[in-house]
Amino acid sequence: MLSNEPFLWRGAEVGISPQAHACLLLHGLGGGIYELQWLAERLLALGLTVQGFNYPGHDHPSVRMPRSSWTEWYGRVLEHYLALQQEYPRISLVGFSTGCPLALHLAFAHPVHKLVLLAPFFAIRHRWFYGLRPEQYLNSLGWLLEDVPHLRLPLRDENARALAEKAAYFQSFNLPSVRSALELIERVKGEVAHIPVPTLILQSRQDTVVDPEQAEWLCRELGSQQKSLHWLEHSDHIISLDVEREEVFAQVCRFLGDP
Numbered sequence: 001m002l003s004n005e006p007f008l009w010r011g012a013e014v015g016i017s018p019q020a021h022a023c024l025l026l027h028g029l030g031g032g033i034y035e036l037q038w039l040a041e042r043l044l045a046l047g048l049t050v051q052g053f054n055y056p057g058h059d060h061p062s063v064r065m066p067r068s069s070w071t072e073w074y075g076r077v078l079e080h081y082l083a084l085q086q087e088y089p090r091i092s093l094v095g096f097s098t099g100c101p102l103a104l105h106l107a108f109a110h111p112v113h114k115l116v117l118l119a120p121f122f123a124i125r126h127r128w129f130y131g132l133r134p135e136q137y138l139n140s141l142g143w144l145l146e147d148v149p150h151l152r153l154p155l156r157d158e159n160a161r162a163l164a165e166k167a168a169y170f171q172s173f174n175l176p177s178v179r180s181a182l183e184l185i186e187r188v189k190g191e192v193a194h195i196p197v198p199t200l201i202l203q204s205r206q207d208t209v210v211d212p213e214q215a216e217w218l219c220r221e222l223g224s225q226q227k228s229l230h231w232l233e234h235s236d237h238i239i240s241l242d243v244e245r246e247e248v249f250a251q252v253c254r255f256l257g258d259p
Helices: 033-045 070-085 099-109 134-138 158-167 175-189 213-221 245-257
Strands: 007-009 021-026 049-052 090-096 115-118 147-149 172-174 199-204 227-232
Touching (some): 007 033, 021 070, 033 090, 049 070, 070 175, 090 099, 099 175
Parallel strands (some): 021 090, 115 199
Antiparallel strands (some): 007 049
16 A cells, blocks of 8 residues: 655664664655655664655645745755754655655755765756757647646556655646746756755656666766665656566665665
């Protein structure tokens, strides 16, 4: 089962222990924390504290996705980060899609132990038959529309897709919110070279939502001396739920489980 309800699951080490380690999980645009639930369960089994929540504009069921902005999302992320910081000396961030630029923006300004970036959103995937890049359509014809229908979730695993569609809150995608995410991305592009945090990036070559080449750019430009990019070959965008999720779990647990 998948649930879109927020959670705070306490691991084995809490309080003032120097080994206490919490992970804040950041979901994608128009999605919800259900996208990272199964990964959170694996991290909890390692003894890590895990917290997941939904951003403003993502936290109540609705037929149409409400309009919200990256500053609202980041404000909620920072609020939870600061609360965890009162209890845990080590906080890692696990971002999925738009959760990745949010995680990077926080790591630019605040201490973070490690970063995990799953299918990072830095550009929409472009196909030759689109003509213009999707971002250009968003900033031209896209101003005429408030939202577009959400046809199906980008998952190749049919069983996981069925569970995710039951958990998902929206049946549309809000275009002003997408433009706000693009504003965040432009800001973060100027910050990545100054982020020294150890980072693991996972990206599928078959992603139909984000441009996979941007994962290579991100790994190259990040200021960290400890960074790696792991490629998946068969999954679509939501790699934490898709056909190679066990590989994702193993990579992330190994990375975050090491001191």
